[in-house]
Amino acid sequence: MAVEKFTSLRDMSAALAAGEYSSVDLTNAHLDDIEQRNTNTNSFITIAREHALNQAQRADEQRAKGDATPLTGIPIAHKDIFCTEGLLTTCGSKMLSNFHAPYNATVVDRLNAAGVVTVGKTNMDEFAMGSSNETSFFGPVANPWDRSLVPGGSSGGSAAAVADGLVACATGTDTGGSIRQPAALCGVTGLKPTYGRISRYGMIAFASSLDQAGPMTRSAEDTGLMLSYMAGFDPRDSTSANREDEWLRAIAHQGIPKLDQPLTIGLPKEYFDNLANAQIIEAAQAELAKNGHKFKEVSLPHTKAAIPTYYVLASAEASTNLSRYDGVRYGHRCENPTSLQDLYERSRNEGFGEEVKRRILTGTYTLSVGYFDAYYIKAQKIRRLIANDFSKAFEEVDLLLAPTCPTPAFSLNEHAKDPIAMYQQDLYTVPTSLAGLPALSVPCGFVNNLPIGMQLIGPAFREDTILCVAAQFQQATDWHKRHPGESA
């Protein structure tokens, strides 16, 4: 039977279980589609036909033996930040354009154990530094809703691939909004879990205290399914949370449960000041209110300080995380170095793009003697104040509802000359990253035929509450079911 485009994970899983098609069929259909249509968006850096078909065959065997999981045989794409044994892992950079990791990221291992099929590696901003996917060494990604626009970033390839129906699910990573912002701009559902929920092992580091992997799919339901297999304690990541949440295991087989009572949802007023398209969020709020949820205005007073704080801390960490790319052991090495200094300087100068260099320089500066206290230490203090804002808000409310981004998708090159304007894209996503909290972006409307996303932000490790409300919202709305090419 033919594989229908835009089939959900759950439906694919059911079709595989019912024997309507095999994983090899499903995977071939996906690969054919990706090979044919990838040029539309440039979502994939690597298309892994052979690797995928091997995995698909094993998945079919696994199913024949009767030990399939709901994800067995499902084609997925990994953001090219996750190390994958046997496939190229570039992190969107010339520096790693020839890098093959001899190990899998824990996320990749966990999903492989569940039986998924990796059809390829998706494009991204170089080292996840960017909000438009324009900084990739492998070229920008186009937004499937309008190819003259950006898909957002840094997980732009994953978002565009899911939105365009090339895959039903992809992994992403979010440091300051890199899952949520492209999810919003491409009209998909993307979750940044609580910091520590998913292992960072084998996920190439940008800013270690902020980086968090998460799923990108076309519904809350599929997001919950993916999360269930991605999450879990990893002894190889000292910052991963050692906890057992029963709902997390149950969700894989039973789906997202119904909420047993209405919630109090907070509206952080700082996020709505001067918000363009506020009417779309208000309509979503009205929709949620039908389920009996109460809304309450709350204040997160340090919101304004979040962007500078984030760029100080993330750049500081990035500046040293990226020191290992020195041309000595792997990655790009300049031709004919004349000295050690020359080897370092040219390899790094040639291997890194402009935005990465800008952040390495900023970070090096803020960690230097004489500036450390004024920038790094101060930023750490503000980070704590921002986290306290959220703690205080969650004393009064169960969840927060907020816009994901200030604008819908923007044009290629629109912010290329003005990094500060680009950084404003992260206005509503960065505070939750600094606080380490879970946040989900779901499609909630359209402006000029471009998707708009809203965020549901929860207390630490309460992805369940977020998912319940999102699933409820998606049962009542069909924003998440709209696809590019159809009339909205």
Next chain:
Amino acid sequence: MNWESVIGLEIHVQLATNSKIFSGASTSYGAEPNAQACAVDLGLPGVLPVLNERAIEMAIKFGLAIGAKINLHSVFDRKNYFYPDLPKGYQISQFETPIVGEGSIVIALEDGQERTVGITRAHLEEDAGKSIHDLFPGQTGIDLNRTGTPLLEIVSEPDIRTSKEASAYFRQMHTLVRYLQICDGNLAQGSMRCDANVSVRPYGQEEFGERTEIKNINSFRFVERAIDYEIGRQIDVLESGGIIERETRLFDPDRDETRSMRSKEFSEDYRYFPDPDLLPLTFSQALVDKIALTLPELPDAKRARYIEEFGLSEYDARSLSADLDRSDYFEAVVNTCNNSKQATNWIMGDLSAYLNRNNLEISASPVSAQQLAVLISRLDDQTLSSKTAKALFDGLWNKADSEQSVDDLISEMNLAQVSDDGELTGIVEQLIADNPGQFEELRNGKDKMLGFFVGQVMKMTQGKANPQQVNEIIRAKL
């Protein structure tokens, strides 16, 4: 002018864990280059450090042994610099908050005096790899086997005043970490290395002079030589009107001099900041208390006990307790033979001489403690004379077999004293008959002649007669 030198040492102790401080790779020495460097040690993308808990226990053990404050909360920082043998471009270390705070250690000088040297702090960090410059012409080889080996860096106060004190301090630290079994103490393999901060000032002056740092000294002897050279160099500079620059210097043992590596203008800004890949290191006082119970008897306590329990001299007690293998050997001998005086004499005397001559450590002694103890017992029960005992020791040394029965070897070598009265009486009577003149002189009170007769008996028995017994037999004939 009279100058006083002021010295502080930073000693790097490789902790004797089986695996590295932040990875599961082995720490054993001598493997093929880069055979013991895993993805974490290589600094591959995306890999993460996980702290080895054994290293924490060892650091706590050390802190307790020097009476230091153990910080229940400490932080790992990144020390950032580029070097080919530093794969991540930063070293994970502890900067602002070390695991071990202030403590002190007592050192003994050659004249028997003691001095207390303050310890500022001790912190955990990872070792770097090795750059090998002399193997490939025009190229540098990188061996990352050592990368990630746990180090405890012990920083002293500037309490040391002479190069002799510095080496005594280094030795004392060596003794201590061996006692604690947190380091194998193998200096030749780089298990302990030190950096020396050296400055000079006119006697009586309160403030310190500008200091230089001599890097990577890996022997007790080199510490003295490097510091002596550096003190002399600094005094020469100052006396000829120059000034000392704050700089890092390298000791060249072949030329016996220190050379400038980099000066202050080029000093690096290490951009220390807390490593976001590792949580702050926290543990409970209960853990510290538990580790305190596992502390062995420390060198000072052992020395005091040797004086008290075995009646050893201060010198012997210090010498026997200075090394854990040596004191273990000593105690094993004493426990079996119950003769601490003989045990001391044999270990400090013949055994040390044989070991030195053959350049062996006591742990590799061909004569086991058990064998030496039996030898001493046979001296005590007069089976052996001091002369035959030495012959037996030599025999045991050459056999080099700890399974060899001492008594069997005594028989085999025919070393037992002849203490059969009848046999000795016969020999004495024969001698008297052969030397009537000398016997007459003895009878007439010439006591010297007693020596002659005893000597002859010893000669005829190849030293196996019991001289006391021979004496008595001769006297009975008078």
